[in-house]
Amino acid sequence: MTPVHFSFSSAFILGLMGLTFHRTHLLSALLCLEGMMLSLFIALALWTLQFEMTGFSAAPMLLLAFSACEASAGLALLVATARTHGTDRLQNLNLLQC
Amino acid sequence: MHLTTLILSSSLILVIAILIYPLLTTLNPNPQDQKWAITHVKTSVKAAFLMSLLPLMIFLDQGTETIITNWHWMNTAPFDINISFKFDHYSIIFTPIALYVTWSILEFASWYMHSDPLMNRFFKYLLLFLVAMILLVSANNMFQLFIGWEGVGIMSFLLIGWWYGRADANTAALQAVLYNRVGDIGLIMAMAWLAMNLNSWEIQQIFFLSKNFDMTLPLIGLILAATGKSAQFGLHPWLPSAMEGPTPVSALLHSSTMVVAGIFLLIRLHPLMENNNIALTTCLCLGALTTLFTAACALTQNDIKKIVAFSTSSQLGLMMVTIGLNQPQLAFLHICTHAFFKAMLFLCSGSIIHSLNDEQDIRKMGGLQNLMPMTSTCLTIGSLALTGTPFLAGFFSKDAIIEALNTSHLNAWALILTLIATSFTAVYSFRVVYFVTMGTPRFLPLSPINENNPSVINPIKRLAWGSIIAGLIITSNFLPSKTPIMSMPLTLKLAALLVTIIGLLTALELTAMTNKQFKITPTIPLHHFSNMLGYFPAIIHRLTPKLNLSLGQSIATQLIDQTWFEATGPKGVSSLQVKMAKTVSDAQQGMIKTYLTIFLLTTTIAILLTMI
Numbered sequence: 043m044t045p046v047h048f049s050f051s052s053a054f055i056l057g058l059m060g061l062t063f064h065r066t067h068l069l070s071a072l073l074c075l076e077g078m079m080l081s082l083f084i085a086l087a088l089w090t091l092q093f094e095m096t097g098f099s100a101a102p103m104l105l106l107a108f109s110a111c112e113a114s115a116g117l118a119l120l121v122a123t124a125r126t127h128g129t130d131r132l133q134n135l136n137l138l139q140c
Numbered sequence: 141m142h143l144t145t146l147i148l149s150s151s152l153i154l155v156i157a158i159l160i161y162p163l164l165t166t167l168n169p170n171p172q173d174q175k176w177a178i179t180h181v182k183t184s185v186k187a188a189f190l191m192s193l194l195p196l197m198i199f200l201d202q203g204t205e206t207i208i209t210n211w212h213w214m215n216t217a218p219f220d221i222n223i224s225f226k227f228d229h230y231s232i233i234f235t236p237i238a239l240y241v242t243w244s245i246l247e248f249a250s251w252y253m254h255s256d257p258l259m260n261r262f263f264k265y266l267l268l269f270l271v272a273m274i275l276l277v278s279a280n281n282m283f284q285l286f287i288g289w290e291g292v293g294i295m296s297f298l299l300i301g302w303w304y305g306r307a308d309a310n311t312a313a314l315q316a317v318l319y320n321r322v323g324d325i326g327l328i329m330a331m332a333w334l335a336m337n338l339n340s341w342e343i344q345q346i347f348f349l350s351k352n353f354d355m356t357l358p359l360i361g362l363i364l365a366a367t368g369k370s371a372q373f374g375l376h377p378w379l380p381s382a383m384e385g386p387t388p389v390s391a392l393l394h395s396s397t398m399v400v401a402g403i404f405l406l407i408r409l410h411p412l413m414e415n416n417n418i419a420l421t422t423c424l425c426l427g428a429l430t431t432l433f434t435a436a437c438a439l440t441q442n443d444i445k446k447i448v449a450f451s452t453s454s455q456l457g458l459m460m461v462t463i464g465l466n467q468p469q470l471a472f473l474h475i476c477t478h479a480f481f482k483a484m485l486f487l488c489s490g491s492i493i494h495s496l497n498d499e500q501d502i503r504k505m506g507g508l509q510n511l512m513p514m515t516s517t518c519l520t521i522g523s524l525a526l527t528g529t530p531f532l533a534g535f536f537s538k539d540a541i542i543e544a545l546n547t548s549h550l551n552a553w554a555l556i557l558t559l560i561a562t563s564f565t566a567v568y569s570f571r572v573v574y575f576v577t578m579g580t581p582r583f584l585p586l587s588p589i590n591e592n593n594p595s596v597i598n599p600i601k602r603l604a605w606g607s608i609i610a611g612l613i614i615t616s617n618f619l620p621s622k623t624p625i626m627s628m629p630l631t632l633k634l635a636a637l638l639v640t641i642i643g644l645l646t647a648l649e650l651t652a653m654t655n656k657q658f659k660i661t662p663t664i665p666l667h668h669f670s671n672m673l674g675y676f677p678a679i680i681h682r683l684t685p686k687l688n689l690s691l692g693q694s695i696a697t698q699l700i701d702q703t704w705f706e707a708t709g710p711k712g713v714s715s716l717q718v719k720m721a722k723t724v725s726d727a728q729q730g731m732i733k734t735y736l737t738i739f740l741l742t743t744t745i746a747i748l749l750t751m752i
Contacts, residue, residue, distance in 0.1 A: 058743070059740060062736035062739060062740040063736075063740075064733070132732070132733070135732070
């Protein structure tokens with residue numbers, strides 16, 4: 043595996059682990075999500091260059107656009123949570139727990 | 141260049157230039173002096189009239205017609221539009237007549253409106269109207285005609301609403317604009333059809349190419365335009381309401397010039413209609429209906445100006461009938477003779493109204509024969525010319541039309557209606573003359589009756605001369621292009637005269653009954669029908685708008701607000717989502733971290749398995 047491949051793959055896995063093992067703040071989960079998206083962006087751009095498929099040149103831009111939408115949706119949820127629960131700490135999100 | 145055409149073309153262009161010059165003097169920032177209306181406008185119209193006699197004489201002598209194309213104005217993609225004047229038989233005769241009548245009316249208006257502080261503006265509006273009318277009758281392409289058409293419509297609006305402090309005047313002006321607009325839809329449709337199919341708006345090209353096409357659709361559009369502008373039945377209520385404007389406006393616009401614009405359009409484009417039976421029948425029946433309906437409405441009106449307005453409408457219906465008979469030249473002859481006596485009737489009414497201190501109700505006039513001899517004499521002359529008294533102006537046109545109607549193979553119903561309307565003409569004309577000039581005075585004793593001003597008398601006298609001899613002059617100088625049928629049974633030949641005399645005798649009988657009442661509470665539904673104008677305005681002006689507005693309100697409230705926005709739109713979407721979310725989230729326990737950890741564990745194990 044080339045160093046570049048290793049770097050974005052590890053960025054992705056670290057982001058995923060950060061998302062799953064988040065402990066206190068919802069915001070940190072969202073940040074890890076953003077990191078995953080960033081690594082995917084780099085991956086797509088390298089894919090295009092590596093295999094010289096110029097048709098895929100637009101794919102990273104599309105990914106960026108959709109990730110922006112998703113990030114804004116996540117932030118909206120964060121704000122809504124902060125409004126209703128007063129904080130974004132995850133131990134407060136236990137309304138549905140039995 | 142040949143001298144005849146040089147004189148003809150240059151004098152015609154000079155006529156238009158003379159008329160435009162006073163309008164240009166209003167563009168400078170210094171205010172005009174008090175007498176601008178008289179020194180500039182009236183003299184320019186008089187000069188233009190004298191100038192336009194020159195082309196008329198040349199046309200009489202040599203039969204020269206001319207088309208003057210000045211300037212290539214614009215180019216729409218398929219064709220060009222030029223500024224192009226067509227001075228043929230119709231416009232060369234009509235222009236001097238219009239200028240003569242306008243000259244008389246302007247001189248009269250300098251007396252009628254002399255106490256109005258905005259008299260200069262009034263004259264400017266009248267002059268602008270005249271220029272638009274001349275443009276309309278001399279237009280050689282539909283675009284220029286449309287410019288003139290819209291110009292006369294807008295000036296009519298401005299002039300009807302001259303006394304805009306009066307709510308009725310504003311309503312009447314708006315009514316005129318709206319009804320004319322409905323007619324304009326027809327004109328624009330015809331113009332669009334011509335542009336699309338015949339690829340031109342030039343009249344010559346339209347005449348050539350129309351032989352290959354079925355012209356029914358543009359002709360219906362043109363008939364609709366004439367219905368709107370010339371107040372045929374269906375779009376007629378604006379004409380009696382237009383009497384809210386000052387009397388010179390009624391005399392110029394709504395009797396001699398503007399309202400004949402619709403008929404003139406049909407006359408100008410008559411070669412398109414010659415072979416199209418649908419259009420001809422429509423014109424015939426519409427004209428016959430109009431002439432009878434408006435003559436019936438005129439029978440019971442009490443406002444002198446409204447009676448003359450309905451009389452105008454009835455004569456316009458007669459002109460429409462003539463077009464339906466395939467006789468455009470007779471219709472044109474009637475336009476010319478009608479201009480004289482109708483304008484004179486309006487000027488006499490104006491003189492009477494001012495003399496009786498703005499009294500317009502004929503039930504409060506009377507006995508003016510001795511008090512205003514010149515005016516009442518000319519009123520009588522005008523009424524006699526209107527009813528078609530032999531050898532006055534109206535006789536030559538009206539009798540010729542009725543003869544043509546009698547000897548044609550056409551609709552007997554239209555014939556009967558027209559004859560009844562002719563007898564009604566005699567009745568209401570006699571009614572006006574009886575109530576205004578005969579009997580004993582019914583007005584206040586201290587009325588400023590004074591007709592000694594030459595500005596009043598000279599115009600009326602000039603138009604009286606016109607009403608007497610114009611018919612004779614025009615018919616003896618211009619050859620008809622269709623041979624009139626000369627031999628017919630005696631009854632048919634005298635039909636118009638007989639019917640008129642019957643109407644007059646009936647009216648005389650009725651006047652003998654004016655001081656007798658046979659029933660204590662008379663039941664007079666027919667009188668109410670006629671007095672309320674056939675209930676047409678009462679129904680159309682109230683019911684249709686109410687229905688439209690209530691339909692609009694129910695669309696806005698029930699369809700949009702309650703249905704789209706609430707039941708199916710955002711609120712509907714949200715209510716659906718909430719139900720689904722509640723159902724789904726019952727299954728979740730909310731242990732996010734546990735779920736995500738298991739997800740990561742599963743992914744890791746899957747990757748490790750593939751690597752082994």
